[in-house]
Amino acid sequence: MIFILRAFKQAFFLIFGFNREFYGVIFLTLLVNATATFIGATIGIPAGVALSEYEFRGRRPVLVLVHAMMGLPPVVLGVFFVLLFSRSGPFGFLDLLYTVPALIIVQVVLAAPIVAGFTYASLEDIDPRFGLQARSLGATHLQSVYVKLREARAGLVAAIIAGFGGVVSEVGAVMLVGGNLKGSTQMLTTYTVQEMRKGNADLALAAGIILIIIAIVVNVFLTRLQAGKGQREVETKGVTGAYIHG
Amino acid sequence: MRQRGLPARTSMVSEANPILEATGLTKSYGGRPVLDVDRFAVRGGEVLVVLGPSGAGKSVFLRILNLLEPPTAGTVTFAGREVQGLQGKERVDVSRRMALIFQDPLLFRGSVEENIGYGLGVRGVSSEQRDMRVRAILDVVGLGDLAAKPVSTLSGGEAQRVALARALVIEPEVLLMDEPFASLDVPTRRALQEEVGEILRGRRTTAVFVTHDQEEAARLGDRILVLDRGRIVQEGSPREIFYEPETEFVAGFVGFDNIYDGEVLSSEGGLALIAVEGVEIEAVSDIEPGAGVKVGIRPEDITLIPTSEVEAPASSRNSLTGKVTEVELRGPVARVTVACPFPLVSLITRRSLEELGIDVGAEVGVRFKATAVVVIGEGR
Numbered sequence: 001m002i003f004i005l006r007a008f009k010q011a012f013f014l015i016f017g018f019n020r021e022f023y024g025v026i027f028l029t030l031l032v033n034a035t036a037t038f039i040g041a042t043i044g045i046p047a048g049v050a051l052s053e054y055e056f057r058g059r060r061p062v063l064v065l066v067h068a069m070m071g072l073p074p075v076v077l078g079v080f081f082v083l084l085f086s087r088s089g090p091f092g093f094l095d096l097l098y099t100v101p102a103l104i105i106v107q108v109v110l111a112a113p114i115v116a117g118f119t120y121a122s123l124e125d126i127d128p129r130f131g132l133q134a135r136s137l138g139a140t141h142l143q144s145v146y147v148k149l150r151e152a153r154a155g156l157v158a159a160i161i162a163g164f165g166g167v168v169s170e171v172g173a174v175m176l177v178g179g180n181l182k183g184s185t186q187m188l189t190t191y192t193v194q195e196m197r198k199g200n201a202d203l204a205l206a207a208g209i210i211l212i213i214i215a216i217v218v219n220v221f222l223t224r225l226q227a228g229k230g231q232r233e234v235e236t237k238g239v240t241g242a243y244i245h246g
Numbered sequence: 247m248r249q250r251g252l253p254a255r256t257s258m259v260s261e262a263n264p265i266l267e268a269t270g271l272t273k274s275y276g277g278r279p280v281l282d283v284d285r286f287a288v289r290g291g292e293v294l295v296v297l298g299p300s301g302a303g304k305s306v307f308l309r310i311l312n313l314l315e316p317p318t319a320g321t322v323t324f325a326g327r328e329v330q331g332l333q334g335k336e337r338v339d340v341s342r343r344m345a346l347i348f349q350d351p352l353l354f355r356g357s358v359e360e361n362i363g364y365g366l367g368v369r370g371v372s373s374e375q376r377d378m379r380v381r382a383i384l385d386v387v388g389l390g391d392l393a394a395k396p397v398s399t400l401s402g403g404e405a406q407r408v409a410l411a412r413a414l415v416i417e418p419e420v421l422l423m424d425e426p427f428a429s430l431d432v433p434t435r436r437a438l439q440e441e442v443g444e445i446l447r448g449r450r451t452t453a454v455f456v457t458h459d460q461e462e463a464a465r466l467g468d469r470i471l472v473l474d475r476g477r478i479v480q481e482g483s484p485r486e487i488f489y490e491p492e493t494e495f496v497a498g499f500v501g502f503d504n505i506y507d508g509e510v511l512s513s514e515g516g517l518a519l520i521a522v523e524g525v526e527i528e529a530v531s532d533i534e535p536g537a538g539v540k541v542g543i544r545p546e547d548i549t550l551i552p553t554s555e556v557e558a559p560a561s562s563r564n565s566l567t568g569k570v571t572e573v574e575l576r577g578p579v580a581r582v583t584v585a586c587p588f589p590l591v592s593l594i595t596r597r598s599l600e601e602l603g604i605d606v607g608a609e610v611g612v613r614f615k616a617t618a619v620v621v622i623g624e625g626r
Contacts, residue, residue: 133352136345136422140368
């Protein structure tokens with residue numbers, strides 16, 4: 001019990017003592033996770049839209065692949081990317097192994113399918129007649145897709161939340177691809193693992209607290225986005241009849 | 247002053263030049279035909295009602311006319327130009343001269359005015375112009391005070407008014423409506439039917455109105471077209487459809503609850519004598535004797551009288567007697583089935599039911615005019 005209290009105290013000093021090395025880890029974590037989520041959403045949302053809106057050859061297999069990737073153990077992805085980026089691998093010449101870009105790349109590959117899968121699912125849930133209605137009022141196909149995306153906003157934000165959740169909690173892949181190099185590719189999760197192994201439970205706990213804070217702050221922000229201008233989805237459905245005859 | 251993306255109204259459209267036409271139009275889903283329309287035309291300024299049961303292909307028909315879906319075969323002509331199968335910008339340009347209202351309002355997330363301005367927005371109309379036109383249309387549909395309200399707070403009737411305004415504000419050359427009032431409660435539906443009728447006539451809007459409700463068709467239609475299993479089975483004025491149905495299906499659908507097989511015994515001077523299950527009925531028709539026919543009578547055209555008043559058949563009037571087999575109360579009216587010996591259904595007020603003391607088992611007289619009997623030739 002005393003041990004835990006001491007750990008909290010240490011964590012407190014680490015956080016409010018503005019330890020330079022520790023804040024470097026925080027900064028890198030934010031940078032990599034935010035960039036990966038952003039790029040992952042930039043790829044994942046259009047991919048989800050394409051899967052839901054367009055009939056193309058190979059749509060089914062792509063969908064299965066996306067869904068499989070959503071549940072892929074990140075550490076497997078890590079092994080795969082280490083092989084790709086290692087000196088003798090096909091992308092060895094890029095010299096990416098154990099660099100920040102490698103961290104971002106592997107996390108984008110993690111986040112994008114999650115965002116795509118959730119985007120696809122939330123668009124499929126929207127009454128297809130919303131698209132028809134928009135087009136019958138003069139919308140081009142693209143404009144009608146935008147209407148559906150707006151209707152699916154809660155689902156889209158959930159997709160981004162899930163994508164971010166996937167990367168922020170990730171250890172295995174960044175450990176393998178980044179190497180957990182102190183001062184260059186060390187992230188909060190890998191830092192936690194390392195300090196715990198060294199017996200520094202206080203440092204591990206401090207990192208854990210920061211991760212929880214990041215997750216809460218980001219999700220408060222995203223959830224606010226999801227709720228919109230105080231509109232409650234529950235009421236809308238009955239009145240606009242979106243789901244009555246679907 | 248012309249707005250970008252909003253072509254000026256074509257003044258060439260008249261009865262002689264239908265604005266929207268279709269020829270040889272068919273649609274199949276997975277080999278199953280759902281629509282087969284030989285010829286169809288909407289004249290400028292008319293309200294054309296497409297009446298038919300659910301599953302008759304009405305909605306598909308509207309979507310094809312609005313270029314939301316291509317037909318399997320056939321042509322759609324809009325303002326003199328063949329438009330089926332257009333793609334991309336060309337399709338959008340033609341589609342933008344029409345607007346379609348669905349059964350459910352399908353309002354988009356946002357406020358009432360944002361919804362109404364949607365069609366103008368995608369056409370690139372400036373925001374000042376848009377505001378002006380949205381305000382004006384809000385007054386037309388009586389929603390002036392609700393402009394800023396989020397659509398999630400509206401009642402069903404208000405939501406459908408917004409949907410109507412959202413289409414009207416575009417000033418479509420043809421307004422397509424797919425059972426827009428079917429989800430509303432009866433008083434709201436009646437009120438909106440009346441208002442929409444006035445708005446359409448007041449603005450001389452050309453409209454195609456799809457419904458399965460014969461009352462609605464009668465209220466709104468300048469012309470009615472009856473659709474059955476994807477085919478047009480009759481086309482005419484409301485009077486023709488409701489009083490001179492040409493097929494058994496149309497007769498049944500527009501309320502001829504009494505339909506029988508009959509044989510024409512004689513025909514003279516426009517008055518035919520027809521045998522229905524051994525009973526002779528007079529009908530106004532110049533059909534040839536000897537023909538097998540269908541005979542239809544609307545239940546509201548059949549009056550019940552005390553047996554003492556049943557006289558010998560007078561000219562152009564049928565009088566029969568029979569036993570009441572069923573009385574079904576429907577609020578202020580009652581449906582009474584009388585075995586004459588074939589079952590004749592009569593619709594009378596509840597008051598006359600009570601005054602005549604009609605109950606199951608009672609003997610009553612039945613009377614209907616020869617003009618109330620519609621005769622449908624065999625093979626129709």
